[in-house]
Amino acid sequence: MATDARLATHVWVGAWLTRARLAGLPVYVTAHGHDEGGAVIVKCATLDGRATAWHRSWDLMSGTRAWVIFAEGDEREVDAALARARSRDPDLWLLEIEDRQGRSLLDEPGLSD
Structure with a gap:
């Protein structure tokens, strides 16, 4: 019998939230998706009116999943794109996540893959 080795979404979200809180970064769940298989978009607000949002996508060259930019620019425009996606x-x-340096933590081990 085959089993799905993918991590449940709520487990990954919990790990990301914990990692951000340990780094002292304010983080929020602005929309709670499906616990087991919902897609995730992470938005980083740099507190200067700008933001970047990333989502997971397949890298066709390597055959792996990677975080890629979903929307970036004026925070209101990013929020509008997120509302449409939701x-x-x-x-x-x-x-x-709120960070003046624009850190999303998506490149850290355990969160990037």
């Missing part, structure tokens, strides 16, 4: 996919998780 309206199309109610299982979508929307996470937000």
Whole structure:
């Protein structure tokens, strides 16, 4: 019998939230998606009116999943893009981190893959 080795979304979200809190960064779950298989978008607000949001996508060259930019620019425009995405996919998780340096923690071991 085959089993799915993918990590449940809520487990990954919990790890990301914990890692951010340990780094002293404010983090929020702005939309709670499907616990087991919801997609995730992470938004980083740099507190200067700008933001970047990333989502997981397949890297066709390597055959692996990677975090790629979903939207970036004026924070209001990024928020509007996130609202449209959430309206199309109610299982979508929307996470937000605030960091003047623009750190998302998505490149850290255990969170990047």
